[in-house]
Amino acid sequence: MKITDFLVPELVVADLEVVTKDEALRSLAGQVASVVSELDAADIFAVIKDREALGSTGIGNGIAIPHGKLGGLEDIVVLFARSKKGVEFAAVDGNPVHLIFLLLAPENSAGTHLKILARISRMLKREEFCHKLLELSTAEDLYAAIRADDENS
DSSP states (O other): OOOGGGGEEEEESSSOOOOOOOHHHHHHHHHHHHHHHTTTTTHHHHHHHHHHHHHHHHHEETTEEEEEEEEEEESOOEEEEEEEEEEEEOOTSSSEEEEEEEEETTTHHHHHHHHHHHHHHHHHTTTHHHHHHHHHOOOHHHHHHHOOOOOOO
């Protein structure tokens, strides 16, 4: 199972231009809803916001992995966004977030959901790969880098 089984090029945002966590989550929810027609941005935002209320998914080192389960969703959806300026995300280390993987899963997909979360986490633990994601120019280049890393893992 690969991240790019669930991440499509249209769900890669090269420069997320927001400042706060709520702005980021709203923007990303809107992006997902614009690509996955059966989803509603308000529903996505509510699910992600509820998960964030349990504790920030800003895991430190400039990374956040907001995630949640959504009724009516047929398959996992992954979005990747990069913020060049950084987003105040209430991350565990207090630093701004630059790399965000948003993961939405059907309510009945515990095993798959956790496997994709683990795969994303392993990918982002490699500092050299994170630096590469910060340096690339376009959404197409970001997707290609994630896909290449995914294929080699």
